[in-house]
Amino acid sequence: RVKREGRDGVRKFTKCMSVAAREKVRMTKELRTAIENDELVVHYQPQKDLRTGKVCGVEALVRWQHEGRLVMPGEFIPLAEETGLICALGEFVMTKACAQVRAWQAAGVEPFKVGVNMSARQFQDPGMTRKVADILSAADLDPRWLEVEITESMIMCDVADSVRKMSELTALGISLALDDFGTGYSSLSTLKSFPLSRLKIDSSFVKGIPADENDMAIASAILSMAKKLGIQTMAEGVENAEQEHFLRDAGCCQMQGYYLARPLPPSELREFVTNYQELPYL
Ligand code: C2E
Ligand code: MG
Ligand code: MG
Numbered sequence: 001r002v003k004r005e006g007r008d009g010v011r012k013f014t015k016c017m018s019v020a021a022r023e024k025v026r027m028t029k030e031l032r033t034a035i036e037n038d039e040l041v042v043h044y045q046p047q048k049d050l051r052t053g054k055v056c057g058v059e060a061l062v063r064w065q066h067e068g069r070l071v072m073p074g075e076f077i078p079l080a081e082e083t084g085l086i087c088a089l090g091e092f093v094m095t096k097a098c099a100q101v102r103a104w105q106a107a108g109v110e111p112f113k114v115g116v117n118m119s120a121r122q123f124q125d126p127g128m129t130r131k132v133a134d135i136l137s138a139a140d141l142d143p144r145w146l147e148v149e150i151t152e153s154m155i156m157c158d159v160a161d162s163v164r165k166m167s168e169l170t171a172l173g174i175s176l177a178l179d180d181f182g183t184g185y186s187s188l189s190t191l192k193s194f195p196l197s198r199l200k201i202d203s204s205f206v207k208g209i210p211a212d213e214n215d216m217a218i219a220s221a222i223l224s225m226a227k228k229l230g231i232q233t234m235a236e237g238v239e240n241a242e243q244e245h246f247l248r249d250a251g252c253c254q255m256q257g258y259y260l261a262r263p264l265p266p267s268e269l270r271e272f273v274t275n276y277q278e279l280p281y282l
């Protein structure tokens, strides 16, 4: 109907759009401009190796400097995914993160990995591996320092195709982590077919430590299964010492969470890493 009425129909249609729909159109335009105009910033959250006590990596997390405030991903990533802008956004973040990590290395900071989130649309893009390769070479970054984070739902529907895509990525020399692990529907037996370096245990299980016996049982089971499959484990959302100690004692390899540090702008991250003193575990 809109088509037959031509421009007039479209105008009528736009007029009838709800406030929410118009707000969405506006946000989409602004987000597109933000990507072009460098209004997106990347913060870096430190990660610690629970066996050595050292900072072993960071996760790159995007923020949007918009109308005088810092907008968090929860407020614009869903929109970016819906509109397809997530591909440009994801490339932007990966480009920034690789260049930043390379710059820290060049400045003499002891090298560590950077984890970059990849959304389903990017993962499905047939040119995706090529883009990652181009970003790495433009940044002059050794691929071993890049880890791409994907989620269960992205790889579980077409296992064979996912294995092929993931193998293309690991052939570049980067590593892959499974983000938010435990919230999806992974069949545990399928996990071993994927070239995964790491499971990131979702914060919802960590939250229950030490009060919720079920969460602790699930976390322990995931940790021992991963160990048997030869996959490393990182706990997300660790907020206190009890959680860290429980996870470390249950065999968790690394942790990330406010207890170590919040996501930090680049200058503060560098300061954190430089000043971080390994404290002996009790
Ligand atoms: P995620 O990849 O699971 O990232 C971890 C989130 O947990 C981050 O939220 C981080 O700030 C938060 N977090 C870290 N430690 C703690 C803690 O101790 N307690 C609590 N309560 N939260 C903690 P953030 O930065 O708001 O990002 C949310 C999500 O947005 C990310 O979840 C990721 O799925 C998505 N995201 C962020 N940046 C990007 C990006 O560049 N591309 C894509 N595709 N998604 C992104
Ligand atoms: Mg992540
Ligand atoms: Mg996560």
Ligand code: MG
Residues within 6 Å of the ligand: 180, 202, 203, 236
């Ligand atoms: Mg999470």
